[in-house]
Amino acid sequence: MAGTESTGRAVPPPPEAALHLGGADLWRPVARGGGWATAAALLLLLASHLSVLLLRRRRLPRPGAVSAARDSLAVAATATAASTSSAPGSATGIECLVTEDDLRELVGNLGVAAREPEGEGWQQVIAKGNDDVSYRVWCDKPMEGPPRYLSVTTYERCSTELLRDFYMDNEYRMEWDNTVIKHEQLQCDENSGTEIGRTIKKFPLLTPREYILAWRVWEGNDKSFHCLVKECEHPLAPKQRRFVRVQLLRSGWCIRKIPGRDACEITVLHHEDNGMNIEMAKLAFAKGIWNYICKMNSALRRYPQRRISSISIMTMQRLIKKFPEALETDVDANHQPQGNTGATVVPSHFARTSSRQQPVKKSSPATIASGLLLIGSIVCLSRGRSNLGAQLAMAFFLKKAFKQEKGSSSQRSRIRTDVTESRHLE
Template sequence: MGEEELFWRETQTQTQTQSRSQSMDGAASAAAAGWTWPWTLSVLLVLFTYTLLTSPFCSRFRRRLRSFSSSSSSSISTPAATDSLPSIRTISDLDLKNLIDNLNEEEEEEEEVIWENVIHKTSNSISYEAKCCKPKDGPLKYLSVTTFEDCSVDKLLNFYMDNNYRVQWDKTVVRHQQLQLDHPSSTEIGRTIKKFPFLTPREYVLAWRLWQGIDGSFYCFCKECEHPLAPKEKGYVRVAVFRSGWRIRKVPGRNACEIRMVHQEDAGLNVEMAKMAFAKGIWSYVCKMDDALRKYSAGGKQNNIINPTAVLPIQKVPREFEVVKDMKDAENSMATVNQQHAEICTSKKLTRRPSSKLIANGLLLLGGAIYLSRGHSSLGSKVAMAYLASKLTKRGGAAATASSKKTR
């Protein structure tokens, strides 16, 4: 019995040991199986995330997100540290000279350019007229004059230079970004995105500069340029040729001012299509601009914006340009005066009128003759006619004598 009991106990001990080892192996396998799924899911999640981030859809989404955030935070972004950027020499006084010649239509006298009238519209508060021509080189050239009633030069200048407000009223402007303010050259560079119906958005990287004349007028010239802060991006068509300039000045004799503008732009459109689009849509655009100007003035925005002179110093128009302009104005005025004087002299030769003294004496004599004749009108008229004939004879004789003396 002792050996059987010992055998039984050894057998039971081995059975318990085997069951414990089996249970431990099961727990280990269960634990291993439990860790396998999380690792698999983690690897799959990492692979999916990497694939999504490198997909073209995500790239477009990030670009749109950046543009939305930049446009929603501010329509004009603050320029980067421009002290490290090189000085700008894109625009010179020679550009101003060419602008003045174009505004005065002086270059066309030598080139025989044919202008075509495009539009002439007028309302109670604004008038607009434009014409265009096709130069030998370059895109279409437009010359327009817009006159704003009840508007000052400073008010219109601030309105035109407020790009932040332009984003609000000009629906073609999607975004504007200020790139650089160059104080040595008084030049500003900016980037503007414009969207037109049925067209890919156009990208403008432009430099512009202001001048002030001695008569209080303002000139601005703007042209295309390249800038390190504005690399080319997909999804936009960058405008390669852009030359535009204007002059704002007061209209003499009334509370109004005008902006005379010359504009050339190659936006990649067909010439006839661009001309038709301009003629059909420009008056509506000008009316919207006038409405925005009135709201701009009524809202007192001109007191809230940064005046252009506070950002960059406005250069003075070189004196030699002013002298040339004054001489030409004087020549035109002198020619007008000479023409008027010639017309007056011609009219005097054709219709010589008797002097006021002769007329007064004749009337006095006529009245006296009528009084003396006491109703005999024939007698009074005969006396008056005799007196007038004698006076005219004396006047003709004196004139003949004077002319004969001059010939001698």
């Protein structure tokens, strides 16, 4: 026969013949005792695979919990819409969007971060200046989401009132800032001084971004000014498909005069998630921010000659509130040299959460399940005389094991990369 030699010894079929074997031939053992060992190895692999599936299922939320969470979110959204749509000046309206507690948090974090940013773990990005303006900015990269930025800009021959009006003049911004397409005021609260506005900004090669923001401005006894801006929703600004609604923006600043000089400075804490790729946004900021500051300075110098009355400034000057006396002590302490400070840092959205302070934890059950898969795969590999069916099953489970291990390794690699980038940000 073609399948035997003259000595009578069986000749193995060519490789392509294995594709035509029946089910019984595929799983037939080739040596005494080989079937039991292969079956035991396959059972071990199957048990480990089932354990992985059970672990994943246990992590998924129950359908009842999901529906309950969805219902609670719907109730909260309805309540928010009802609150924001109330008449200006009402106690249940927009006056609760930006509170004095938010101001207290801003004062504490601005003071500690701005005195010595490097000591607080911020990484310097840029330090440039000329005869009219100097600019320094630091970055903090959290574990997730976009980075936070802290900047200190000093303007020579400029008063605090002029700089305040320039920053808050949204109509004038549309003249010199070509990224701002449109701005409109939606609502204001006379009692608290809170305003809500809608701004559309364009981004190169991307869909325009839509900002629905609430803000308040406070004036100190020394002609210093504080402002806090945060994202919100409003019934007069429903979402539109042609814009990307920005879901996260927290920005706060303090404008104060520099003692003994004809100059003032503005210190800004800014955190924004506009949907851009994080690495692309960091690169665009580092390469383009100084040119933007120079353009802003040129617009500031032209601002005193502007003869048009701005609706934004008239509204802001009418709604501005006095700085709370209880916080004056904290502000004074923030301007003292390091070592004599008395400001209290309140945990807030602006507080740093550096990736170096959060250790990476790996799930113990996931480690055990991955180990079981690897052990079972090694058992199958050690049986060199296993038949084709066992080898195919082994290949499947081995692929699953290495896939899980590769996912964990890539996650650890991404975390290490983020830490390295935060230390060597350019």
